[in-house]
Amino acid sequence: MIFIINTSGAGLEFVLDGKHKSVTVEKQSVALAAAAESFLTECGAKWSDLTAIGVVVGPGSFTGIRMGIAYAKGLGMGLNIPVVGINAFELYLAATPDAFVAIDSGRGDFFVASAMHAPCTMTIEEVETEQMKCPRTVGHKPFDLKLGEQIVRKKLKRGNLDPVVPMYLRPSYAEENKNV
Numbered sequence: 001m002i003f004i005i006n007t008s009g010a011g012l013e014f015v016l017d018g019k020h021k022s023v024t025v026e027k028q029s030v031a032l033a034a035a036a037e038s039f040l041t042e043c044g045a046k047w048s049d050l051t052a053i054g055v056v057v058g059p060g061s062f063t064g065i066r067m068g069i070a071y072a073k074g075l076g077m078g079l080n081i082p083v084v085g086i087n088a089f090e091l092y093l094a095a096t097p098d099a100f101v102a103i104d105s106g107r108g109d110f111f112v113a114s115a116m117h118a119p120c121t122m123t124i125e126e127v128e129t130e131q132m133k134c135p136r137t138v139g140h141k142p143f144d145l146k147l148g149e150q151i152v153r154k155k156l157k158r159g160n161l162d163p164v165v166p167m168y169l170r171p172s173y174a175e176e177n178k179n180v
Contacts, residue, residue, distance in 0.1 A: 009061060036071075050081055
């Protein structure tokens with residue numbers, strides 16, 4: 001069984017064996033372990049049933065992503081199973097491969113990717129031009145985390161186990177303002 005964890009947004013999301021749960025929490029860091037265990041129990045599974053863990057590596061909440069990755073790596077190490085990073089673009093493009101993905105960064109620009117564009121940031125003006133090269137634009141609605149299971153399976157089959165690290169598309173606030 002592949003357990004998928006998403007902490008890139010405001011809440012927590014899990015997928016296991018086709019089942020999905022979204023949990024609204026005040027503090028992800030406080031709720032993550034208990035919510036994950038509760039979800040496994042609801043699914044009738046045990047930690048020892050897991051064969052791999054997928055974790056959303058971004059883009060999204062800087063702290064949430066780092067926390068989710070650390071938790072997934074800790075589980076993977078303890079269970080001696082692989083941990084596979086999944087980015088939001090892979091999830092969107094798994095559902096609509098011909099789409100232009102544009103996710104509002106909340107800082108006046110967009111995180112974007114498509115079959116023709118490697119993940120990057122763009123201004124609204126660049127998005128308006130580049131999205132016309134694709135038949136549709138997605139990213140304004142949540143992705144389907146259930147697609148994470150098939151993405152993890154494909155990566156495991158290919159042996160594509162890159163190190164699981166956060167997907168940062170621009171410097172953090174601290175990096176941008178280090179000389180101020």
